[in-house]
Amino acid sequence: AGFAAVDSAAGDATDLAALVAGRCVPADGPLLLLSGAGQGEELADALRGRGFRVRRRVVYAARAVSHLSVTAHRMLRHDRVDAVLLFSSATAVAFGRVAGTMGTGVRAVCISARTASVLRPEDWADVLVAARPDTDAVLDALGTPKRT
Template identity: 40%
Template sequence: MAAVTALGWHAVALPALRAETILRAALPVRGVQAILVTSGQAVTALAGRVPADMPVLAVGAATARRARAAGFVHVTAAEGTAEALADLVRAEWRPSAGALLLATAPGYGMDLVTALRGGGFRVVRRCVYRIRPGMPAPEALRAMIGPGGVDAALFFSAETARQFLRHLPRDVREGLRSARAIAISDRAAGILGAAPWREIVRAATPDQAAMLDLLGVAGEAEGSAAR
């Protein structure tokens, strides 16, 4: 929000998902050589429930920063995708050194598990948080967007895009025809294709900096403020 505002846009936070920690006790890590996290929500769930000196392999820089802020002292970041995280593991870790613990949510992480097990790693998948829809009621949504509509919308995950479209009122959906959707990945962009956006663009890399590059400075694109 601060970064968008600094570019001169009027930013509105529209929560599409709600994350809830479901890990309530210490998580056993005996025999585990490293913990894999593909979301900052997993970091929140693990903080104080696993030893802080456990090696943490994070999907990207933002998740790695969150892990360090939570007190983890041995944190390595991949390049922002599950595929990059798998490449990092294969390049720097050995299957014989112990299991890998993937901290995730129900319905998430299976592609990563499959890729690593195919490389000979033993992967223990543990659901430590869950994701639920978090979109506001239609009346609240209309009030948040306002009568001026939207100039641009940033989607930082495929699931965010899916829930946004699933709960979008018909009249608001029609208002997207003049808006530009900025997606963090090909998967998110594909989901957004179900709505009548003026344009859908994908970030060059799956991170906030690349998303903001596509947003640009207010006034340089078409002059009006974005929400």
């Protein structure tokens, strides 16, 4: 199961459009872009700007929760969380909305500077940004847990 080959542009939508343009040509036909609701427009626009015809289809929708689980709330309130891993700006905003200032003793580990930019630094013990926008770099930025 899965794909035989997966490539990463190691960046944002503009970087991914450049990767695609380096491997494909618009004359070969349209590209199918499967994305979530509210996602993918920037990539579609970047590809169109490079001459590609893009057929974007929404295949899922992610919805933010309206409140934290009892367990998550308790762990944040009782200083049992060392860090929160944030993999998108939307996730960072949603977490801030439901957690408020409960995370002031917690480190935020962000996949990108763009994600970190939506945080209020005063709400966090520290805001760390991964060296690259991928899971391995986020885990590297996380480092060794401070709490047990």
